[in-house]
Amino acid sequence: MAEVASQSKLFSPCEVRSLSLSRRRRSPLVALRPAPSFRSLRSSSSSSSVGNGAVVLGDWIQRRPAERDASSGLHVKMSLCIGKSMKWWEKGLQPNMKDVHSAHDLVDSLINAGNKLVIVDFYSPGCGGCKALHPKICQFAEMNPDVQFLQVNYEEHKSMCYSLNVHVLPFFRFYRGAQGRLCSFSCTNATIKKFKDALTKHSTERCSLGPAKGLEESELLALAANKDLSFNYNKKPLPVFAPDDVAEPTPTSPKFSPRILKGSEEKVLSKIG
Template structure:
């Protein structure tokens, strides 16, 4: 609803029509044929309060001037319509178990918190015709496999992350499952969709794996951390020296000799066990 002060004038070639919806009400107005406009003289402006101004033609109504700013306002009703935002093809037919990844940090956390559920990582590009053609079928498979998590990564928006993960062909898919981490990866199109269905059937069966979800490989985490896409806290603290020391500790435990673990020392560039 627009508010216009009583006494305003409208300049233009077309003459507006005042439509008084209250029977018996009077209105003091005058049509100025010389300028093709309508003026309200504010002596009785409350009588037109809340009524509607109908304009049959909007041409020429580019200049509005207020003649009496101190008079009571007149309300004119109108309708504004805004066109709906067009939905992008990769946003259509999405299922509740389909999530678009916004950052590398979010990807790592999703994979680590998936438990024993199968996670399908889908790399796509808005300009990829094969990705667009395959999208409806992926949505159908997501609907029929509600216990599987489908994560999508927009290649155009996350190129550094895709480079670090060695993704160079689209559409591209990675399958992750619990403590096994990545169980397979491949590229497929509509013509080779059977490859996707077979992987889904093989790795989507109910089972229980030992240990927490592995997610990305350590070298991939290091690559992402090196370009500040994830926190360094997400990279496991392991090194060949530490692993060697641990192997020695475990070997000592299984032998007839005892070892004081508090005396195990790790020196940079050289692993040394002292008893």
């Protein structure tokens, strides 16, 4: 009993508290505090508001509904921005590049361009050559702000492209003023020199005598005959002249201009007469 009494030691209340604290610090386990009940939260009188839009109920923090709605709306906007990425044919566009939405839009754009050079670019979203060539076309558009570039999506306007005899992609057509179509060809990134030469040749300043021609009449008739397109075109009638409208030749016209005969011709005519 003496040995047991010698081994056991009586501690004061302060020593017991310090011993329990030291054991908690050394222990790797963290005691979890039980969640308060609904009644304790409701009856708690120590609730106070803080500056960042939260309400403190005892040791618990509850966010306000307005803050939850704002955070959820921000999350939705971020997800929409991430999901809506730009397509390759929408990147690098210049102010002088325009998308064609219909056959009427194409015809009106060519006519309203006046004496300006217009390049019609036929492309397809699934065309690898069109995708590789697009950045260079945007560079040409940036270096030539006076040239109008029209982009026609083949997948969206397939029926119109058939009527315009476009069967190879990428495909380009050059138009200008009263001359109408200047050239048409297909090129890729490897044969870009063909596009450069055509742009250098037809971008020089020139005056057109008359209004812009735009599409050929055969192309306009083909678009009007296409039932998939809501395009109307009436063939221009040819001028018909009445017999009374034909001016009769007068003695002052070149047909009755007097001829000066030479001396030898006078002798021959005198012998015949």
